[in-house]
Amino acid sequence: MRPTRSSAVSVSPAETITNAIIERLEAGVRPWRQPWTGGPVSRPLRVCGTPYRGANVIWLWMAAQARGFISPTWMTYHQSQLLGGQVRKGERGTCAIFYKSYSKEVEDPATGEREDEARRVLKSFTVFNVDQIDGLPARFTPEPIPLPEPTARDHALDAFFGVIPASIRHGGGEAYYLPSADQITMPDPAAFRSRDLYRSTLAHELAHWTGHQSRLARSLGNRFGSDAYAMEELIAELASAMVGAELGLPVDHLDDHASYLASWLKVLKADNRAILTAAAKAEEASAFLLGFARVAHAPDALLAA
Structure with missing residues (x-):
């Protein structure tokens, strides 16, 4: 900045x-x-x-x-x-x-008369x-808006995300996965407009987490703008949408990633099998995450949400 x-x-x-x-x-x-x-x-x-x-x-x-x-x-x-x-x-x-307004005396070239002209300058x-x-x-001191009392569905979803053994740090205003530290950073849950938007965002970062070398071993940590970076983001988007569909989570947060569209189009236009590869890897990532529902002992409550 x-x-x-x-x-x-x-x-x-x-x-x-x-x-x-x-x-x-x-x-x-x-x-x-x-x-x-x-x-x-x-x-x-x-x-x-x-x-x-x-x-x-x-x-x-x-x-x-x-x-x-x-x-x-x-x-x-x-x-x-x-x-x-x-x-x-x-x-x-x-x-x-801010704009600072002032007046300046100028001469009319046609009449030779002088008059004040209003001007503004950016400061x-x-x-x-x-x-x-x-x-x-x-x-x-800001007071965050309290979230509503959790429901039975909330408890079931919390149980699912709670058993996933990812390292998650809360704080700040950004959500991201750092492959070198194998750690997810998330804003505090109370900072989100709803619990489900927190979970939807977390699902996207957990999709990246599945790609670590110790898990599904995808190519992570690539430079923004590269085809590999665009592919990984596409995989994470598709995987989080698949997880969201199973758990009843909203997908309106995906609009926040609409500016990736150009890079995705570049990859898809260059390789007509890229979407098949991305979807297959997203399915693998979502299945990896949804597998923890069995450990949470509440798959029925989750899938019926």
């Missing part, structure tokens, strides 16, 4: 934001949509509680997601000091933008998320 600069060219705030959005889209992530919320407020907020508008909304959403911030509120260094807070040492700020300033600041009043 840091502005890109060279020794000769200074990048404007507009270019910084645009380039970052393009980068996220090219990485297969829609920066303005995710299945977790981080709290009851949807828009980023100024210190006074007023929502940000325009490009600042998307930009600050991206910053919060990339760096695992839960609070929706942002403020300047000076504003934090006025509230008795202190930005922690080493924390990096995020730029926000930027640095803000910090509440999660980066110590000592603020208690009202700035």
